Amino acid sequence: MLKIKVSYAPSVRRLPSYLHIIRQAERNHDSYISGTVIAQELNLEPIQVRKDLAITGIVGKPKKGYPVEPLIKAIECYLGWDQQREAVLVGAGNLGSALIGYQEFQRHGLHILAAFDTDPQKIGSQVHGVPIRDMKELEPGITELHAEIALLTVPSPFAQATTEILVRAGITSIWNFTNIKLKVPDGIVVQREDLSSGYALLSVQMLNRKARS
């Protein structure tokens, strides 16, 4: 039986950085870029870049490197960034509003159709061109908009209850910016973005440096 590896999480996480570098090469009108160059730019080992790029199925030319245009296409295709995805944002607070304004996600196919919030001051207004709707309309709103992704930026005490509404409304993927581990049924994709864990890492590195000096 053929066994297909599905995830390669660390490699997948690095692909967007590669894409960024390769796009620079494209703007520079280079037709090829080598793994060595990408590695240098990102402070990685060339062998790691080659291994990562291999999962996209692209084949390089010895001595020259990888063809820029096909490589960009291959990475975008592998990541699914060549497809349009309909999303809603739930909780239009500080972080939520910032995410709506983040141009980069749009360029990768993430289309935020609407945001939902409980604040009467916000309801009916727009943030970066995206309409803010009443949280009460969340369930029918999602159905009506045919959104498949929800960006969850509500205060954490509301995270689990809101998630249950999302699932009921047919959301299949949740990008979770709260510090709550969500309980969801099988088949729902949850990607948690945890700023605290980043700060923990920064903080520990600071302590280690001090301890060594």
Add this chain to the structure above:
Amino acid sequence: MLKIKVSYAPSVRRLPSYLHIIRQAERNHDSYISGTVIAQELNLEPIQVRKDLAITGIVGKPKKGYPVEPLIKAIECYLGWDQQREAVLVGAGNLGSALIGYQEFQRHGLHILAAFDTDPQKIGSQVHGVPIRDMKELEPGITELHAEIALLTVPSPFAQATTEILVRAGITSIWNFTNIKLKVPDGIVVQREDLSSGYALLSVQMLNRKARS
């Protein structure tokens, strides 16, 4: 020779989640919490929780678990979250403003003293009580404020040039929210927070699910 392991990155990243659960137990007036319970709450293996907690030096009691109060203290101490850290934020755009408003970091000792921006509209105003100053004052401002951390939220084309100013001004730790890999001298801690890599992971999981159904 004694060899000290310095990093344990994956464990360090999980500690904030544990802390969050353990704080709930504290609010619940529990005096002990078991690794099994923490694991259940976070969908992890109990053995992983025990291994992770071991690095903080805390010792549990068979049958009961870990003492809540000392455990909280131990994790905070290990993470350096019991210490106050002075920081500045550079680039008070959408994301920058959102981060300033993020209460949680303050509770973990991150003290944002000032933000810097180029926009004349913003300079002189405040965001969540933090003064926005002229980017031109960045170098003297950091020196004067004795900041050791910089949160970097400038548009990516300015990331490297800004970093050089930060280093010159004496910043030793950079929390980098741009999608640029920064080049810094030895001894400067850089923690990169990359939302694109999170979206890449979400996106690939969505494709995998579709492929399997």
Add this chain to the structure above:
DNA sequence: TAGATTGTTAATCGATTAACAATC
């Protein structure tokens, strides 16, 4: 051609998981 770079196969490294005696 000479040599830089690729892709493959094997070795190493580190993190996760398993097994189990110790113990409250």
Add this chain to the structure above:
DNA sequence: TAGATTGTTAATCGATTAACAATC
């Protein structure tokens, strides 16, 4: 006491790195 839970030691798993023949 009985049994849940700990901490330790060993096994497994997966990711990174090394070595090197193939090749443009």
